Amino acid sequence: MFGVMTEDVRDTRFARTPAGHRGYDATEVDAFCERISAAFAGRAMLSAAQIRDHEFASAALGHSGYDRDQVDDYLDRACVKLEYARRGDAPHPGPEPLSPRDVQRLRFSAPPAGRDGYAATEVDTFLDVVATTLAHAGPTGLSSQDAKAIDFGPARPGLAAYYADEVDAFLDVVVRTLTEQEQAHTVS
Known part of the structure; x- marks a missing residue:
């Protein structure tokens, strides 16, 4: 690997x-x-x-x-x-850069000390939508434009938070994957 x-x-x-x-x-x-x-x-x-x-x-x-x-x-x-x-996992080897299984297994780190993070519940809900969209590729799921427009709120003190930089990097991968998926559907 x-x-x-x-x-x-x-x-x-x-x-x-x-x-x-x-x-x-x-x-x-x-x-x-x-x-x-x-x-x-x-x-x-x-x-x-x-x-x-x-x-x-x-x-x-x-x-x-x-x-x-x-x-x-x-x-x-x-x-x-x-x-x-x-x-210790192997990334999805298929032609798609991201699979529903990849999304379901993904875990983000907590934000570094002294930095705010995104509300974990909002990010987890989004991950469910992404996994469902990738599992049922088609025009009714989440679009790349929807993914670009997502705006996670900051976690409230004492609640679970994810490191924003990790989530943002993953969001870039989601947008790229959905864009490729949309382009493949318009060509077909």
Whole structure:
């Protein structure tokens, strides 16, 4: 399982930004991807939270950097795979990036000390809707636009909370999965 992610990191190529747009500094992204590869190979320590919290510098003026959306999508996938690896689970191997089973087994961390988190009950309800939508793919389920518009409230003191950065990264995966599902239905 670790080897697969290690190979993914080595084989990943990001598009360069067009003239006039500043993407992420390519050298910095490449170095961070090497850290991810080393973490999956067991040669370095790197948590999903560290991946999510990492900020890349913009490419220098006059240089094209890596496409920001492609890099962010890749890091989201790396976080999900790292969470699976941490739990000893294998990610869903099929063509869909996310399955109902993946959603049902997902667990988010509590927010770090001193930081607010999302209300766990709201997130859990959303996860049920996502799992149902993925199980019964079609035009009547949750749409990618619905997922983009979701706005979880903060947890009240003393109630269960989830680390917002983890939930947000997962939400990006949900939006991408639903978008792909919708595109597949419009092509059929």
